[in-house]
Amino acid sequence: MRIFGPVPSRRLGQSLGVNNVPPKHCSYSCVYCQLGRTDKMQMARSTFFEPEELWREAEPKIAQLKTLGQTIDYVTFVGDGEPTLDGNLGKTIELFRRSGRKIAVISNASLIWRDDVKDDLLLADWVSLKVDSVDINKWRTVDRPYGYLDLRDILHGIIDFARIFKGTLVTETMLVEGLNDDEKCLCQTAAYLSKIRPAKAYILVPTRPPAEKEIRRPKDDSLRAAVRIFENQSKAPVECISGDEGVNFCLTEDPVADILSITAVHPVREDVIAVLLKRRQSGPEVVDKLLGEGLVKRLTHEGKSYLVRKW
Numbered sequence: 001m002r003i004f005g006p007v008p009s010r011r012l013g014q015s016l017g018v019n020n021v022p023p024k025h026c027s028y029s030c031v032y033c034q035l036g037r038t039d040k041m042q043m044a045r046s047t048f049f050e051p052e053e054l055w056r057e058a059e060p061k062i063a064q065l066k067t068l069g070q071t072i073d074y075v076t077f078v079g080d081g082e083p084t085l086d087g088n089l090g091k092t093i094e095l096f097r098r099s100g101r102k103i104a105v106i107s108n109a110s111l112i113w114r115d116d117v118k119d120d121l122l123l124a125d126w127v128s129l130k131v132d133s134v135d136i137n138k139w140r141t142v143d144r145p146y147g148y149l150d151l152r153d154i155l156h157g158i159i160d161f162a163r164i165f166k167g168t169l170v171t172e173t174m175l176v177e178g179l180n181d182d183e184k185c186l187c188q189t190a191a192y193l194s195k196i197r198p199a200k201a202y203i204l205v206p207t208r209p210p211a212e213k214e215i216r217r218p219k220d221d222s223l224r225a226a227v228r229i230f231e232n233q234s235k236a237p238v239e240c241i242s243g244d245e246g247v248n249f250c251l252t253e254d255p256v257a258d259i260l261s262i263t264a265v266h267p268v269r270e271d272v273i274a275v276l277l278k279r280r281q282s283g284p285e286v287v288d289k290l291l292g293e294g295l296v297k298r299l300t301h302e303g304k305s306y307l308v309r310k311w
């Protein structure tokens with residue numbers, strides 16, 4: 001599914017997702033990735049879908065949501081991989097202006113040193129760039145980048161982009177226990193962020209089943225220390241997102257399609273799905289059927305059960 005949601009987002013309200021790259025094409029294979037390990041590593045931009053093709057899929061969905069009185073705050077390019085790998089990103093953003101909604105892009109920033117990527121992102125209203133660590137070894141350990149990527153180019157590229165972007169630029173730093181949550185690493189990251197001055201520096205923790213089983217979120221004490229360091233040194237407002245987005249998903253008339261589209265992008269807690277189904281007068285038989293047909297699979301993380309789309 002290339003158009004999904006809207007899904008509730010702490011950062012963007014109700015966000016209609018555009019999945020403009022096929023499952024899991026990414027330049028990183030982050031240890032915490034909720035989509036599993038990257039099997040299609042690449043750093044060259046490609047053409048995956050025609051912009052018109054994506055718009056043809058989105059237009060009826062936007063019209064249907066309007067009829068149902070459901071809000072869309074942002075159309076967000078995010079999905080099963082890295083959206084800037086799409087060579088048509090800029091054209092697609094321009095086409096999606098027809099939706100009348102603000103456009104957001106959530107990027108891992110790995111290609112921001114490229115002028116054509118900067119040009120595409122300049123067309124958005126809100127851009128999130130990943131800065132997990134500015135230490136090359138930690139960056140390699142946490143984000144597991146495609147071999148030819150150079151962290152120095154990326155960090156310079158982010159600073160250059162921040163200087164010219166007129167929209168809202170935020171950063172996200174995913175903290176993993178024992179990998180990038182030590183004081184030295186946090187101080188280096190925060191000092192770097194002070195050069196960008198993002199509208200907000202988000203600190204995230206893995207909340208859903210990660211690519212590598214041993215990955216853990218930092219302990220509460222470390223997380224509090226991280227927020228303090230960022231607040232003191234990043235010169236940006238800081239927000240820590242350490243929980244799920246909750247149950248405020250919008251559903252269309254077809255809960256099965258909704259579940260498939262939402263679980264395609266990230267694992268969703270089974271208790272949240274039960275609430276969604278109840279709202280549409282459906283029950284657990286829907287989930288049993290999807291599991292039976294092999295369309296979704298069940299994962300457990302930190303004692304909670306999740307469903308994720310199976311490809």
Ligand code: SF4
Nearest residue numbers: 026028029030033108
């Ligand atoms: S978390 Fe994002 S950047 Fe990292 S591997 Fe997954 S899709 Fe790629």
